[in-house]
Amino acid sequence: MSGExxxxxxxxxLAGARLAEELRARDFPGRIVLxxxxxxxxxxxxxxxxxxxxxxxxxxxxxxxxxxxxxxxRVELRLGTTxxxxxxxxxxxxxxxxxxxxxxxxxxxxxxxxxTVPIPGADADGVHVLRxxxxxxxxxxxxxxxxxxxxxxxxxxxxWIGMEIAANARGRGAGVVVAESAEQPLLGSLGAEMGAVxxxxxRAHGVDLRTNTSVREIVAYDGRASGIRFxxxxxxxxxxVLVAVGARPNVDLARDAGLAVEDGVLVDASLATSDPDxxxxxxxxxxxxxxxxxxxxxxxxxxxxxxxxVAAATMLGHEAVYDRLPYFFTDQYDLGMEYVGLAPHDxxxxxxxxxxxxxxxAFWLDDERRVRAGMNVGIWDAGDDIRSLITSGRPxxxxxxxxxxxxxxxxxx
Ligand SMILES: Cc1cc2nc3c(=O)[nH]c(=O)nc-3n(C[C@H](O)[C@H](O)[C@H](O)COP(=O)(O)OP(=O)(O)OC[C@H]3O[C@@H](n4cnc5c(N)ncnc54)[C@H](O)[C@@H]3O)c2cc1C
Numbered sequence: 158m159s160g161e162x163x164x165x166x167x168x169x170x171l172a173g174a175r176l177a178e179e180l181r182a183r184d185f186p187g188r189i190v191l192x193x194x195x196x197x198x199x200x201x202x203x204x205x206x207x208x209x210x211x212x213x214x215x216x217x218x219x220x221x222x223x224x225x226x227x228x229x230x231r232v233e234l235r236l237g238t239t240x241x242x243x244x245x246x247x248x249x250x251x252x253x254x255x256x257x258x259x260x261x262x263x264x265x266x267x268x269x270x271x272x273t274v275p276i277p278g279a280d281a282d283g284v285h286v287l288r289x290x291x292x293x294x295x296x297x298x299x300x301x302x303x304x305x306x307x308x309x310x311x312x313x314x315x316x317w318i319g320m321e322i323a324a325n326a327r328g329r330g331a332g333v334v335v336a337e338s339a340e341q342p343l344l345g346s347l348g349a350e351m352g353a354v355x356x357x358x359x360r361a362h363g364v365d366l367r368t369n370t371s372v373r374e375i376v377a378y379d380g381r382a383s384g385i386r387f388x389x390x391x392x393x394x395x396x397x398v399l400v401a402v403g404a405r406p407n408v409d410l411a412r413d414a415g416l417a418v419e420d421g422v423l424v425d426a427s428l429a430t431s432d433p434d435x436x437x438x439x440x441x442x443x444x445x446x447x448x449x450x451x452x453x454x455x456x457x458x459x460x461x462x463x464x465x466x467v468a469a470a471t472m473l474g475h476e477a478v479y480d481r482l483p484y485f486f487t488d489q490y491d492l493g494m495e496y497v498g499l500a501p502h503d504x505x506x507x508x509x510x511x512x513x514x515x516x517x518x519a520f521w522l523d524d525e526r527r528v529r530a531g532m533n534v535g536i537w538d539a540g541d542d543i544r545s546l547i548t549s550g551r552p553x554x555x556x557x558x559x560x561x562x563x564x565x566x567x568x569x570x
Contacts, residue, residue, distance in 0.1 A: 158473055162187035163259060165250055167240045167410065168266035169193025171201050172439030172461035174221035176264050177232045179469035190233040190258065192240050192250075197290060198224055203458050205293040206321035207488050211328055216290055243414035245432050262472045265411055265422060265430070265437040266465075269404035269456055274313060278375030283382035284398045287318050296322065299397030300331040307331035308396030311385045313372050315342030317487055319401035320355060323364050324489040334365040334393045336372045336385060346496070350506050351519055351532070355489070358515070362490055365393070404456060406441040419443060421454040426478040428468040436468040447480045448548060449499055459484040482544060491515075495540060498530030498547045509559045510536065518543070526552040542566060 164180060166173045169191050177189050193199065199221040208214035217223075227234045242251035249257040271286035273279055285296045300310045307330035312319045315337035323333045335342070341352030342359070359366050367387070374386040375398050384394040406421045417423040417431035421443030428436045428444060439461040443454035463481055470477035486495045492515050500506075500521035510517030518539055521530040527550055531543035542565035546553065549569055557568040 160186040162261040164189050164262045165260040166191045166264045169199045170268045173266035174199035176465035179465045181230045192235045192238045194239045196237045206318050210293050211325045245414050263435045266439045267407035269406050269440040271404050272402045274400050276374055278377045281377035281382045286400050311395035311398045313400050314402035327362050336370055337368045338371050340369050427471040429471055436471055438464040438468045455483045457485040494534040496532045500530035507559055
């Protein structure tokens with residue numbers, strides 16, 4: 158690579174900013190341009206539903222790098238700029254004004270967009286999604302209102318973002334109703350048994366959590382959301398509605414450029430797309446995983462943090478593979494947890510420790526009794542052991558696994 162080369166990065170979130178950092182850390186001497194739709198310096202999103210929403214952190218505390226860093230590392234930051242097209246044959250990307258920028262290598266880090274719900278009232282004022290700092294501010298303003306009394310928030314969807322906002326809205330004194338169509342919150346990630354742990358936690362903190370239910374309509378008065386109507390006709394009033402029903406990866410640019418795309422942009426373990434001069438990282442990357450032996454696309458902070466080191470090496474022509482296990486975390490009320498691995502849908506879950514007291518480990522096992530994923534709740538020194546169990550690929554002794562007296566290093570006979 159020479160100082161004449163231009164590397165473009167589309168998407169100025171965590172993954173895009175980290176990629177610029179990793180390229181400079183590997184002494185890439187050429188030009189780096191980072192394009193981002195948002196006007197802010199690249200920032201991390203987890204605090205938007207946690208410490209920032211709770212008023213415990215400021216945006217500057219979770220920007221990826223301060224403004225000076227981009228200048229000092231010669232990274233041209235084009236904020237407020239949405240790339241509208243890629244011509245892979247010509248090696249150019251198109252700017253909003255129709256002009257083009259040449260690249261030698263291109264990285265896509267375009268992240269995800271929240272899904273919406275196709276029901277009447279979904280476009281009313283006071284209906285929110287949560288992806289950006291402005292979204293977080295808007296939900297907060299809506300429940301705080303103009304008085305000192307916090308209002309009511311209706312959350313549609315009991316996934317991670319919905320449950321975190323429910324917890325912090327309660328922390329701010331708001332009334333919260335959560336509507337979920339599945340039998341438990343977080344069902345897709347954790348299954349019914351562990352979902353029930355979170356359901357109990359939220360109900361104990363006064364959340365009106367309604368599962369096995371559907372929201373038929375967002376009730377609006379004068380164009381402004383005033384509540385939600387359930388399938389049985391019941392209306393629950395609310396000052397604001399948060400639609401938190403997941404996100405879809407922003408893959409249109411990649412698809413329109415002719416890259417291989419399914420649920421995400423298909424990349425190999427080196428994070429190269431079907432075009433060897435284009436890599437993809439973060440939420441959009443559906444990567445072949447050498448340890449798990451399957452393609453993995455996750456919307457996790459750790460993925461956006463760590464994949465860029467591999468993508469940078471690949472852009473520079475070095476050998477590298479991304480083989481970290483998927484990892485994510487959540488904080489709700491006093492509960493802190495980490496989850497590592499990828500559980501099959503039919504996995505059996507077993508626990509070790511005090512589930513009721515929220516100090517426990519949970520393991521997801523396949524039908525050969527191998528640990529495929531693990532979660533530590535309120536226990537902070539088990540992460541490495543859980544990872545070792547997953548990567549060992551060996552069956553566990555169930556009695557030993559669930560017995561806190563047996564070290565985790567001794568549970569594979
Ligand atoms: C509220 C919230 C809480 C979360 N909490 C957790 C958590 O607790 N744990 C966890 O593991 N994960 C969490 N996540 C997920 C995590 O934040 C994401 O996985 C991570 O942000 C992905 O980073 P990314 O860089 O791939 O995408 P993003 O952060 O989405 O960044 C992509 C950027 O690209 C921009 N962009 C898109 N298209 C273009 C274009 N054509 N031109 C220019 N720019 C473009 C977008 O505007 C965006 O700024 C949370 C997410 C949210 C929203």
